[in-house]
Amino acid sequence: MKRTHFLLMAALIALCTGCIKEEAPNAEADIIECWLEGDIMSRAAEIGNDTITLFVKSGTKMDNLAPHFRLTEGATIEPKSGTALSFVTPQYYTVTSQDGQWRKRYGIRITTGEMPFGGESSDEITEIAFDFEHVKSKSNYPVFYEVSSTGENLFDWSSGNAGFALTGMASSDADYPTHQNANGYDGACAELTTCRTGFFGEMSGKPLAAGNLFLGNFNMSRALTAPLEATQFGMMFKNVPDSLSGWINYTPGETYYEPDGTGKLKAVSDKRDQCSLYAIFFEATEEAPYVTGDNPLSATNPNIISTAELPEAECNATNGWVPFKIPFVMRAGKTVDAEKLKAGKYSLAIIFSSSSGGAEFKGAIGSRLQIDRVRLKVKAQ
Amino acid sequence: MKHLIIITAFVLAIANSIYSQDEKRFDFSIRAGLNIGAAAPASIPQEIRAIEGYSPNFNGSVAGRVAMRMGHETSRWHLVSGISVERKSMTTSARVKSYSTEIDNGGSHVGGVWTGMVDTRYSAHAITVPLMAGFVVTPRLRLQAGVWASALVSRAFGGKVYDGYLREGDPTGEKIVFANGSEAEYEFDDQLRSLQCGLMAGVEYRFCQHWLIGAELSYGLTNIFHADFKTVSFAMYPIFGNLSIGYRL
Structure with a gap:
């Protein structure tokens, strides 16, 4: 690095916004929202850091439910949002961050309570x-x-x-x-x-x-x-x-x-x-x-x-x-x-x-x- | 002495670049000045998204300098040294994204990734010895560059984080929000090195027989922190400018 750059930085540190590098892609891999379409949820989803509980009305069939997700900007999820799965037992999803460096595995449980x-x-x-x-x-x-x-x-x-x-x-x-x-x-x-x-x-x-x-x-x-x-x-x-x-x-x-x-x-x-x-x-x-x-x-x-x-x-x-x-x-x-x-x-x-x-x-x-x-x-x- | 100055002026008038022979072998000066600068990373890390506040603080310096002419009487080269007592400090307020940090204290260990505001204050009182080569451009104007070493007699590095959130461990960890005035303070005074050294360069101009003004920039080559300190994930260097007024004895 050139000396002149150091000198400039010392003098202009307060005006240094010019030196700010381009923002890195997001490293977080969160499910921010999770919901089921149609009028089958009985109360709001409980979303933890790596677990989600969805509450559905009594009598809901558990073998074919398709949760939808909103994720951290740029993140991806597998299986995809809207994929129908059986929730007789909990299902697991993997969210990958925008920068591809981080993965988080969520367990999602759907219950009638x-x-x-x-x-x-x-x-x-x-x-x-x-x-x-x-x-x-x-x-x-x-x-x-x-x-x-x-x-x-x-x-x-x-x-x-x-x-x-x-x-x-x-x-x-x-x-x-x-x-x-x-x-x-x-x-x-x-x-x-x-x-x-x-x-x-x-x-x-x-x-x-x-x-x-x-x-x-x-x-x-x-x-x-x-x-x-x-x-x-x-x-x-x-x-x-x-x-x-x-x-x-x-x-x-x-x-x-x-x-x-x-x-x-x-x-x-x-x-x-x-x-x-x-x-x-x-x-x-x-x-x-x-x-x-x-x-x-x-x-x-x-x-x-x-x-x-x-x-x-x-x-x-x-x-x-x-x-x-x-x-x-x-x-x-x-x-x-x-x-x-x-x-x-x-x-x-x-x-x-x-x-x-x-x-x-x-x-x-x-x-x-x-x-x-x-x-x-x-x-x- | 007076005629020597007249000669100097005469010589200057004829040929600005020709150096006079009137200079004494040693010249002593005392000076008082102000430091303005920062402890800053060599290049702004990608985690820092904006610097939202900066205060240079009031950093006084007092110094004694001696310049010794090197070689024969017409030499333009000086060796410049001395001693100064100075303060180098700053406070900044920065917004960061996914800034990785680890804190150890006694048996407790906390690590995580912070997104939000970080306020930092750095302050050091130092006794500094410069060693520079001076080049006499004209009898009144001298350029100089060299190295410096400082012994820190007091040192402080601390601040607080607020208005953001910590992801515990890594970016997928539990999210802990700091909002509504909740903040965490940090203090790493003990992690600062007590010796610093670096490069410096400057110019001084004698505007009448005894009085001079000087401007110098000093760039630290040593990280302000000990090498084994990992909490601040990048090295920070003291980069300060000094403006001074001096009296030549």
């Missing part, structure tokens, strides 16, 4: 079992998932693990706030631990991460901007929940902390951590498809139909495994509309956390909540 039932059942009540035996590694962090009796992946539990991955603090599954412990009450269990988030967490004003596990989505794109809105609680649910029971083992951490306003943790004496365990049955509207982590049990949220909450007195140290059983309590003046229920307009959220103040980054480092053998009773149709 009906849950399979296991466990005990009677004429009035049937039961859905969550045993936390299945965990997979996704982008290096653990994700719990449920399988049907035929072994197919029904849905994934969500957690804040994706956000914790960003802190660079975890080198193995067990380092994540939400992970599996092989020694549960019955087989393996879910284990939620409140962790420090280290340098990067402190830097972004999020010095602590409670272990959490919930039905819904963790929206990574909002994890920094609006962490309370990143936890999107709720999954389509076509039954009326009656009660939630199971086994927990809770050990609060030694010292309770709160953020000191500068992003660091300060110890609070005479305060013990508590876990939290609750469920929300609500109407998912276009404006509010989820309940977010920002005051999820709000008494004034008009969409909430019923809730089940573990009483505060039972959220302390358990000294070993203890059973819990909490009923869903209808909110005043609320009823379940059978038509809406069938059309998939209601959602259910189940939320576990190792620190009840986790949303505000309060809690005790090392608080540990183990959960196993959870049973959701629903009213038979």
Whole structure:
């Protein structure tokens, strides 16, 4: 490179737009929108970074559906947008970026939202079992998932693990706030631990991460901007929940902390951590498809139909495994509309956390909540 | 002395290019000046889409210079050296696309691809020694070029990213949006080299018996960062211009 160019640059650095090179082709390979044509979708698609769930009306035939896509500018997808495929089991698509350098594989699942039932059942009540035996590694962090009796992946539990991955603090599954412990009450269990988030967490004003596990989505794109809105609680649910029971083992951490306003943790004496365990049955509207982590049990949220909450007195140290059983309590003046229920307009959220103040980054480092053998009773149709 | 200057003027009037014999073997000067420039990549990487803001900051310099005539009395060549205390700093605001970055801190490691705004401030206080060959064009005008070395007594490199998004790991990773005032600060002071060296060239003009003005450009040949520093994926070099006024003793 000629010397004169250097000199010119030094002198004209502020006017250097002339030196700006031509823009590189896009390196990203995202599915931005995904839809099915015709009036068969029952609610908006849930689009994650590499998974998509499409909800269709009850009775839709799954063997011949053709999703359409809008991609990152210049990207291509295989199979092509509009290709009819059988979605009896999930289908996989590969998106290639405009610059040809990057590929992303998406799993696309199409569901009516009906849950399979296991466990005990009677004429009035049937039961859905969550045993936390299945965990997979996704982008290096653990994700719990449920399988049907035929072994197919029904849905994934969500957690804040994706956000914790960003802190660079975890080198193995067990380092994540939400992970599996092989020694549960019955087989393996879910284990939620409140962790420090280290340098990067402190830097972004999020010095602590409670272990959490919930039905819904963790929206990574909002994890920094609006962490309370990143936890999107709720999954389509076509039954009326009656009660939630199971086994927990809770050990609060030694010292309770709160953020000191500068992003660091300060110890609070005479305060013990508590876990939290609750469920929300609500109407998912276009404006509010989820309940977010920002005051999820709000008494004034008009969409909430019923809730089940573990009483505060039972959220302390358990000294070993203890059973819990909490009923869903209808909110005043609320009823379940059978038509809406069938059309998939209601959602259910189940939320576990190792620190009840986790949303505000309060809690005790090392608080540990183990959960196993959870049973959701629903009213038979 | 006065007649020598008259002779100089006379000689200049007759033949601008003929050098007078009045110069002393050494000439000393002190000078004060301003640096304007940047720590910048040798060529703007493709990831940088726009430079939306730049401030040269106020960078003072004070220097003592000595020029020694080389060879016989009519030689036009000088050897120029000295010492200066100076500040070289800047702040910039740039918009980048798919800018790859890795950050290590203690046990934490974060890597990703950033698209959005990056503000950068660079500041170094240095003691600099130049070594240049000077060519006397006329008794009042000297061109000079050579090398310089700086020892940095204070150094800072930092800034923030905002108004954009990070793709975790690579361009297909999870997308984390920074918006509505959320930003991440960075600081790599410890990653800056404490010694720099480079090339410089300039001109100085004596506009009366003792007073002179000088203009110089210095280009760093050493990356401002340590070689093993990977967070900023391209090397950056200090490129600064200096304007000074001096007094010849």
